Amino acid sequence: MRKLRGWMMRLGGLFNRQHKHHELDDELESHLQMSIEDNLAAGMMPEEARRQALIQLGGIEATKESYKDQLGVPLLETFFQDIRFGARQLRKNPGFAAVAVLTLALGSGANTAIFSVVDAVLLRPLSYPDSGRLVVLSERGPDWSGGSLAYPNFTDWKNQQTVFEKFGTYIGNSFTFTGAGETLRLAGVMMSADVFAALRTQPEIGRVFGEDEDKPGAPPVAVISHALWQSQFGGQPGIANQTITLNGKSYTILGVMPVGFDFPYKADLWLPVGPIAPGWQNRDDHPGLLGLARLKPGVTLEQARANLDVIAVRLEQQYPESNKTRGVQIDRLLDQKVGNVRRALWILLGAVSFVLVIACANVANLLLARAAAREKEMALRAALGAGRWRITRQLLTESGLLSLIGAALGLLFAKGLLRVVVALAGDSLPRAAEISLDPRVLLFSGLVAVFTDVIFGLAPAWLASRPNLHGTLKEGGRGATSGRAGLRQGLVIAEVALTFVLLVGAGLLLLSFQRLLKVDAGFAADHVLTFRFNAPPDKYQTPEQQILFYHALLEKLRALPGVQAASVASQTTPLHEGGWDMRFVIEGQPEPPPQLQPSLQVHLITPDYFRTMGIPLRQGRDFTEQENREHLRGTAGNDWGAGLNSVIIDEEFAKRHWPNQNPIGQRIRIPWGEREKQPVITIVGIVGRVKENRLKDQGGLVQAYFPIYQQTLQNTVVVKTATDPVAMLSTLRQQVYQLDPAMPIFGMQTMDEVRNNSVAPERLNLGLIGGFAALAFVLAIIGLYGLLSFTVAQRQREIGIRMALGARRFDVLRLVVGQGMRLILAGVVIGLLASFALTRVLASVLFQVAPTDPLTFATVTLTLGAVALLACYVPARRATRVDPMVALRFE
Amino acid sequence: MNGKPEVWQGTLALMALKTLERTGSLHGYGIARQIERTSADLLSVNYGTLYPALLKLEQEGYITSEWGLSESNRKAKFYQLTRAGRKQIQKETQAWEQMTAIVACFLNPQEGLA
Secondary structure, eight states: OHHHHHHHHHHHHTTSHHHHHHHHHHHHHHHHHHHHHHHHHTTOOHHHHHHHHHHHHOOHHHHHHHHHHHHSOHHHHHHHHHHHHHHHHHHHOHHHHHHHHHHHHHHHHHHHHHHHHHIIIIISOOSSTTGGGEEEEEEEOSSOOSBOBOHHHHHHHHHHOSSEEEEEEEEEEEEEEEOSSOEEEEEEEEEOHHHHHHHOOOOSEEOOOOGGGSSTTOOOEEEEEHHHHHHHHTTOGGGTTOEEEETTEEEEEEEEEOTTOOSSSSOSEEEESGGGGGGGOOTTOOOSBEEEEEEOTTOOHHHHHHHHHHHHHHHHHHOHHHHTTOEEEEEEHHHHHHHHHHHHHHHHHHHHHHHHHHHHHHHHHHHHHHHHHTHHHHHHHHHTTOOHHHHHHHHHHHHHHHHHHHHHHHHHHHHHHHHHHHHHHGGGSTTGGGOOOOHHHHHHHHHHHHHHIIIIIIHHHHHHTSOOHHHHHHHTSOSOOHHHHHHHHHHHHHHHHHHHHHHHHHHHHHHHHHHHHHSOOSSOOTTEEEEEEEOOTTTSOSHHHHHHHHHHHHHHHHHSTTEEEEEEEESOOSSOSOOOEEEOEETTSOOOOGGGOOEEEEEEEOTTHHHHHTOOEEEEOOOOHHHHHHHHHHGGGOOTTTTOOEEEEEHHHHHHHOTTSOOTTOEEEOOOSSGGGSOEEEEEEEEOOOOSSOTTOOSOOEEEEEEOOSOOSEEEEEEEESSOGGGGHHHHHHHHHHHOTTOOEEEEEEHHHHHHHHTHHHHHHHHHHHHHHHHHHHHHHHHHHHHHHHHHHHTHHHHHHHHHTTOOHHHHHHHHHHHHHHHHHHHHHHHHHHHHHHGGGGGGGOSSOOTTOHHHHHHHHHHHHHHHHHHHHHHHHHHHTOOHHHHHHTO | OOSOOBOOTTHHHHHHHHHHHHHSSEEHHHHHHHHHHHTTTOOBOOHHHHHHHHHHHHHTTSEEEEEEEOTTSOEEEEEEEOHHHHHHHHHHHHHHHHHHHHHHHHHSTTTOOO
């Protein structure tokens, strides 16, 4: 405590020190006088008495110094002194300060922004308590993973496993909500009570459902999101036990989940899955269920995998028909959520750290140049007794000031950049809502500032603190900087090398993006608008009613001026995540065992879909309205595919299964249910192949189109217009409204937008890495230019002498350009080698471009070389203008 | 200096406190003289360290100071013990005695600690 008090007093002493100093003077004076008096009293002569007293008192100045040190905090005082001095220095050189601060702001700002993305998306745990132990379970086969669970498999896993404390299943589903007046489509999740128990998130109001409500026959209940509570129930506190009407059925609201609860995505409501589970007793049926579990304390992911693998093998033997080669996939919840962006984000962070290093190198070069200019000052300081550490400290404080201002400015830049990143990323970046400049990010930014200060400040400071006293003072502050030239050149070489790597990376991404955009997605995207609607099952109970609705709607749409074609598709339009696949066998060929049967991707459409979507019909014909109606009649028994007669397949289907035959007229069978009832379907047409999920897709399942005939609650209307489709949006909406005002429509998107969105991750990667590479390029060129200009200025005298001795302008030009080109060459060679080693990490994000694409490497080498040459040429030309007389007289 | 051992760093503070305990209020020169006199002029006080040491004691609250007049009517700064200072003397004295006892053990190993 006393020590603390002492320090407080010392801190206080920083302020009224002037007064204290006078006191000490007085005190010492009285001490001296008393001492003299005593000496006089002892019989000394006055002169001698004074001399002895002074000797006894010792060095007054030294006493004052140590008194002063005890009075305040010396380190702190010199620190403030350094800051004041540093600020004065910066004000004196506003140009230098502005360039340095701006460079650092760009470097640290870009890093802060990317770090905040990496931190929010990859590093921070999910918002559930102890979220590291949450895992997602799915099914996997020999060459696929992430597949849906069959409900019977889920129950078997659940009952036999010993590694999970809670284990539930969930499936996304959408609901039509009829509130006061408007009809909305809500994103719902049906899940086991165990999912809530595993997540452990508490509702903000009321409660979540429990085991009793998660059973067949239990009264319908729902838990709603904070957003839905606010928007549809006005945030009224008495929400629990009110009812909500979904799909025409009334559900009791049990509780409200807090803001930010987004399992498994941002949903509006959560319902128990138990009441509908009895519909999934077929082990062959994979309706879209996934599993969520919480590992027991102490159980590792590997142990859980081993435990479930044993169960899966057992089920394989027990149910070979359905479970042959089916295993269990277990991933951490966080990995499942962000796994697909992890690599891209780390690459970004790597790229942006290059930019920071280049920025630091540039500022270090600036400081070195300035150190040369201040050499005389440093020599004087050293001569007056300043220690090396003291000078280094002063220079570090100056550079620290730069990096602090840079970091502060960088935060503003980061804020802007973040906005661009989030906007560019769109839906492709998970957890984007969690990105913010929070204290962790600020801490990072601070660390970056310290790091940059050390990186760009320490070497120049340390070098500058060891001036060649004798030489410098004698020469009057010119020359004698050769010791630093090596460091400066090294920095420029490093900058060129790093820039080279970044440019190659950006070049590869650019090429890859161009190739991606050129991919033929198999459809004509222009002037095609899609929107979706839910036919509420309470109102459109029979397929007949639904089909009638589609017909009426399509007729109305087709009659509109400006509409060229219109049709309805279900499940999957091109470039759409998700889908529905099923096994098939070819009639007339030996039937393989179930696990070897091929699968096809299901598309359900109305006639004219291909014309609307611009998918070319290669052979055969489109469906007829007649066929639609036939299928409709066949579905009376509700057996899948009953009454199904015709199918249209894609080219790939034809190529894979009938390589040397005409597939038209061939028949396939869907092996579902009893053999006699299995639908046998004739191929009537062949169409072009479309990209199912992503433009990058290669291979994949063969595609098959069937007429829409069964209740499919979610449908997409596709409209081809003659003019701008967006302008027709309200007209189209009106048509639906006229038919059924309670029909919610949503998801309006042109196919151009769909196509654009599908390349959002690639665009983001390219945009950011391209931006960073451009920034690095500019910085490196500035660095090179700065170094050469400085050298030319310093070697003016030498150049003057050379010219006086007969060197021609060309020789001088060659001298300077040669020096620059040597640096560039060294940088390019190192960059080339580094690129070969580093671009391999890009392989997984590249599309149809090799990480060592020679064209990219050559282009980057040439571009970098050409621009760098220009950066050399300008100072070199200045050198040729040196007037030998002026240069020599300058001395 | 003049062949006399100087006061050890760290013990100077205790000596100054002890001196003030005995004399009441005293100025810096007086404290120095008293210390030397108490040691029968065997010790010499380095004034360069005395004043910073006094300042430190004052900052830590063991002594206070005020300006007054010396016996020869000279303006001088007088130091005085505070209550915390008295406690500190006890503590330091104990610590010092313990220390000397331990050192004594090493110098005369056969005696051992009592």
